[in-house]
Amino acid sequence: MRKLTTNEIRKMWLDFFKEKKHHFLEPVSLIPVEDPSLLWINSGVATLKPYFDGRKTPPSPRLTNSQKAIRTNDIENVGVTARHHTMFEMLGNFSIGDYFKKEAISFAWELLTSDKWFAIPTEKLYITVFDEDIEAYEYWINDIGIKQDHIFRLTRDTNFWDVGQGPCGPNTEIFFDRGEKWDKENIGPKLLAEDIENDRYIEIWNIVFSQFNNDGFNNYSELPRKNIDTGAGLERIASIFQDTPTNFETDIFWPTIKQIESICDSKFKYSIENYFDEKIEQTKINTAFKVIADHVRATSFAIADGVFPGNKDRGYIIRRLIRRALMKGMELGINGPFLSTLVINVINAMKDFYPYLLEKQNLIESTILNEEEKFLKTLSKGYEALNKMIENDKKVTGKNALLLFESFGYPIEQTIEIAEDKNVKVDIEEFNYLLEQAKEQARNARKDLKAWDKQNEIFTKIDVDSEFTGWEETKHENAKIVYIFTDDEILSEAADTEVYVILDKTPFYAEKGGQAADTGYLVNNSARAEVIDTQQGPNHQHIHKIQLEGSIKIGDTIDAFVNETKRTLTMKNHSGTHLIHAALREILGETVMQSGSYNDEYGLRMDFTYNDSIKPEELLAAEKLVVEKINEKISRNVYFCSMQDAISKYGALAFFTEKYDDIVRVVKFGEFSSELCGGTHVDNTHDIEDFMITGLESKGSGVYRVKCLTSKQSINEYLNTEFNKLLKLIQEIFAKYENTKSILADQKIEDIIKDAFNKEISKQSIISLKLILEDLSIAIKVYERKVEELLTTQKLEKFKSFEPKINENGTQIIEEKVNGLNIKDMKTLVDEYKNKFEKVIIILTSENTDGNFVVVGVSEKLQLEHSAIEIFKNLPISPKGGGNASLAQGKF
Ligand code: ATP
Numbered sequence: 001m002r003k004l005t006t007n008e009i010r011k012m013w014l015d016f017f018k019e020k021k022h023h024f025l026e027p028v029s030l031i032p033v034e035d036p037s038l039l040w041i042n043s044g045v046a047t048l049k050p051y052f053d054g055r056k057t058p059p060s061p062r063l064t065n066s067q068k069a070i071r072t073n074d075i076e077n078v079g080v081t082a083r084h085h086t087m088f089e090m091l092g093n094f095s096i097g098d099y100f101k102k103e104a105i106s107f108a109w110e111l112l113t114s115d116k117w118f119a120i121p122t123e124k125l126y127i128t129v130f131d132e133d134i135e136a137y138e139y140w141i142n143d144i145g146i147k148q149d150h151i152f153r154l155t156r157d158t159n160f161w162d163v164g165q166g167p168c169g170p171n172t173e174i175f176f177d178r179g180e181k182w183d184k185e186n187i188g189p190k191l192l193a194e195d196i197e198n199d200r201y202i203e204i205w206n207i208v209f210s211q212f213n214n215d216g217f218n219n220y221s222e223l224p225r226k227n228i229d230t231g232a233g234l235e236r237i238a239s240i241f242q243d244t245p246t247n248f249e250t251d252i253f254w255p256t257i258k259q260i261e262s263i264c265d266s267k268f269k270y271s272i273e274n275y276f277d278e279k280i281e282q283t284k285i286n287t288a289f290k291v292i293a294d295h296v297r298a299t300s301f302a303i304a305d306g307v308f309p310g311n312k313d314r315g316y317i318i319r320r321l322i323r324r325a326l327m328k329g330m331e332l333g334i335n336g337p338f339l340s341t342l343v344i345n346v347i348n349a350m351k352d353f354y355p356y357l358l359e360k361q362n363l364i365e366s367t368i369l370n371e372e373e374k375f376l377k378t379l380s381k382g383y384e385a386l387n388k389m390i391e392n393d394k395k396v397t398g399k400n401a402l403l404l405f406e407s408f409g410y411p412i413e414q415t416i417e418i419a420e421d422k423n424v425k426v427d428i429e430e431f432n433y434l435l436e437q438a439k440e441q442a443r444n445a446r447k448d449l450k451a452w453d454k455q456n457e458i459f460t461k462i463d464v465d466s467e468f469t470g471w472e473e474t475k476h477e478n479a480k481i482v483y484i485f486t487d488d489e490i491l492s493e494a495a496d497t498e499v500y501v502i503l504d505k506t507p508f509y510a511e512k513g514g515q516a517a518d519t520g521y522l523v524n525n526s527a528r529a530e531v532i533d534t535q536q537g538p539n540h541q542h543i544h545k546i547q548l549e550g551s552i553k554i555g556d557t558i559d560a561f562v563n564e565t566k567r568t569l570t571m572k573n574h575s576g577t578h579l580i581h582a583a584l585r586e587i588l589g590e591t592v593m594q595s596g597s598y599n600d601e602y603g604l605r606m607d608f609t610y611n612d613s614i615k616p617e618e619l620l621a622a623e624k625l626v627v628e629k630i631n632e633k634i635s636r637n638v639y640f641c642s643m644q645d646a647i648s649k650y651g652a653l654a655f656f657t658e659k660y661d662d663i664v665r666v667v668k669f670g671e672f673s674s675e676l677c678g679g680t681h682v683d684n685t686h687d688i689e690d691f692m693i694t695g696l697e698s699k700g701s702g703v704y705r706v707k708c709l710t711s712k713q714s715i716n717e718y719l720n721t722e723f724n725k726l727l728k729l730i731q732e733i734f735a736k737y738e739n740t741k742s743i744l745a746d747q748k749i750e751d752i753i754k755d756a757f758n759k760e761i762s763k764q765s766i767i768s769l770k771l772i773l774e775d776l777s778i779a780i781k782v783y784e785r786k787v788e789e790l791l792t793t794q795k796l797e798k799f800k801s802f803e804p805k806i807n808e809n810g811t812q813i814i815e816e817k818v819n820g821l822n823i824k825d826m827k828t829l830v831d832e833y834k835n836k837f838e839k840v841i842i843i844l845t846s847e848n849t850d851g852n853f854v855v856v857g858v859s860e861k862l863q864l865e866h867s868a869i870e871i872f873k874n875l876p877i878s879p880k881g882g883g884n885a886s887l888a889q890g891k892f
Pocket residue numbers: 071074083084085086087088089090203204205206231232233234235236
């Protein structure tokens with residue numbers, strides 16, 4: 001075999017196709033142009049879409065290129081497989097409505113085998129085609145002269161290119177046999193025939209015949225203009241011509257790897273032999289070298305194309321690559337920035353074809369160095385912290401992963417990778433939950449900031465007092481307007497606009513302590529204003545955001561009306577929160593601690609900590625207890641007192657880390673519940689009317705969220721929708737039964753259904769409907785299996801009465817078509833005939849839309865003279881498959 005450098009290979013490819021009248025297209029940027037569907041150019045053809053779909057006219061119907069591509073979904077493969085890179089080059093030739101299968105195949109063969117070009121010995125090459133593509137198969141056999149044992153007809157899975165909608169078609173792939181050295185168990189061509197992952201037969205070239213249009217529903221019509229689209233990975237071809245175990249020992253990566261060796265701790269060396277030795281420790285070391293060499297190349301190219309490290313999209317990918325490479329460097333004992341010093345190797349290896357890299361050398365190096373320094377500053381601390389966590393805890397909690405992420409800039413992927421290396425698990429679920437929470441907090445902070453930041457100055461100037469009267473009332477007449485302002489200025493009057501106002505006395509509750517803000521109206525003779533929101537000012541004033549119609553000025557009096565419906569429902573929910581909190585503490589124990597809540601007109605949710613699992617019956621007991629307390633009609637009492645008294649005298653729960661004022665407010669429902677709370681509550685538990693738990697979620701790390709409803713109306717509405725939803729699901733499952741009932745009736749299913757439809761809407765029936773749904777799902781599965789079995793038996797029945805014929809050798813033989821049967825059914829049938837006749841050969845064929853099958857059986861007493869697999873092999877339909885003397889099966 002010829003030894004060729006990567007540059008020679010690329011040049012030869014392009015020269016060949018130029019000679020065959022192909023127009024050469026320069027490589028284009030990795031950043032897709034006018035294609036929002038792609039983050040990166042990921043193949044040669046991705047740059048040619050407009051030519052293929054007819055939006056643009058190509059400079060020539062024959063095109064060739066060598067295109068850089070990035071596949072982020074392969075990043076995890078890098079260094080693990082022998083031939084995946086983040087960035088790689090794809091050689092291609094394309095025909096846009098010009099030549100088709102015959103020429104595409106003969107071009108490929110000429111380039112690969114001709115002495116003038118790659119000169120690969122023909123016996124080294126193997127071909128696969130789509131088994132229905134007779135045309136391609138025949139070109140290979142008749143025109144090219146491929147030997148039968150060098151071509152395999154494979155399935156749609158391996159040899160049909162289809163993305164579900166649009167142009168698609170069969171392909172043919174060309175493989176190079178690197179010999180037994182790369183096939184330890186000496187399995188040979190079976191590796192290809194059965195599509196087994198291997199390093200012996202390397203795919204050089206994939207030629208797609210874009211022949212059909214898929215209408216999106218797998219109906220295929222012939223395309224009026226057929227295209228050729230091919231792709232060949234340059235790095236993989238290089239590893240063939242340089243006979244290296246993986247792509248990484250080729251001339252593209254080798255200088256980089258050698259340089260890493262010179263920088264890193266001298267005890268680490270890249271070992272080529274390890275490909276065969278497979279020593280675990282050394283494999284890890286090799287992987288580190290490979291990842292670094294790969295990532296620095298991808299990063300250099302991306303930066304040269306104008307991508308810079310950042311926090312999203314392409315920028316984030318580049319940042320991740322740089323950070324990941326740095327971490328791998330640490331595994332090799334490199335502790336400072338070093339990636340930027342490798343860039344020159346990338347440039348030297350690639351500059352022949354990408355001369356612009358030289359001009360960008362400074363930019364690439366300084367961008368990488370900058371990012372390295374930034375990361376290293378925080379990283380070393382984080383790495384230490386992570387290693388401690390791993391050593392001490394033997395796990396990484398979500399909280400710790402978030403700490404690493406937020407404080408040390410550790411991408412979660414990195415944390416997982418390092419932890420997995422040490423066989424330690426990261427609580428990703430908890431991490432995601434906490435991250436979401438942190439984001440929400442940041443969002444809220446931003447929201448506040450947006451609303452209030454400009455006012456900060458205005459805020460500090462607010463010296464008016466404002467008293468909240470809303471604990472006892474929902475309207476306050478003749479409140480005085482004491483302050484009017486916007487985001488930018490303090491006003492003395494306002495008209496027909498959105499402004500903030502403060503009243504000397506207000507019944508409007510400002511959002512806090514988990515209770516939603518009040519909304520409502522302010523009205524007087526000259527103005528009517530809708531209160532959209534009420535928030536707390538820095539000095540506890542209640543600030544109303546209003547949409548004003550008419551005019552107001554400082555000193556005016558105005559009547560304030562809270563939206564009572566909303567407030568009443570919210571109050572029921574807030575009191576409900578106190579009761580469920582107390583109930584859960586009673587049922588589950590005092591370790592239950594509320595850690596947050598939200599009450600509005602629609603319902604309540606409460607987060608609480610509890611370090612165990614919660615059983616459904618415990619939840620039901622808590623619900624029942626709350627309902628009991630509602631029925632006990634307990635009055636609500638409120639006490640203003642010192643913190644000390646609140647705890648000792650009134651038994652208030654106080655475990656918030658919040659800061660309390662000197663005087664606190666205690667809300668107490670008899671002996672059952674006593675909490676520090678500034679919210680508005682019902683007078684008597686009876687006002688809550690009813691209570692229901694609608695859901696419990698675990699938030700990870702011992703935090704739960706319980707969701708509940710109060711008031712008869714809310715619960716009824718919920719029950720109605722839920723009940724109907726469940727009935728609908730039950731009905732849908734039942735419909736499956738109805739369809740096949742004529743084949744097999746099932747009393748059990750009918751009983752379950754009757755039971756479901758006899759239910760009346762209630763809390764209890766929701767629970768039992770859920771159980772019924774579960775029962776029914778199981779019953780219907782069993783039922784469907786039974787129907788299937790019955791249908792199979794019926795289907796087989798009509799094929800059970802074949803009589804053997806005697807052939808010229810005097811052997812009994814049954815050779816019949818059994819269309820409609822699958823291989824499994826056919827085998828069952830063969831067994832039955834073997835039982836029925838002592839000496840018989842059975843050959844069954846079945847033609848179906850999803851494939852044609854053949855099964856051959858030979859009864860035991862005949863197996864000395866006849867073998868099923870031999871008969872199978874000699875069938876004129878030349879089936880593919882396998883078997884033994886007794887039974888053989890396959891497709892044709
Ligand atoms: P694989 O199964 O190896 O990932 P693929 O089926 O994804 O390959 P194609 O989409 O057919 O590959 O791309 C055509 C050629 O591009 C492949 O035959 C291979 O030579 C090359 N190639 C694809 N992905 C990579 C990669 N991540 N690194 C290097 N070369 C690649």
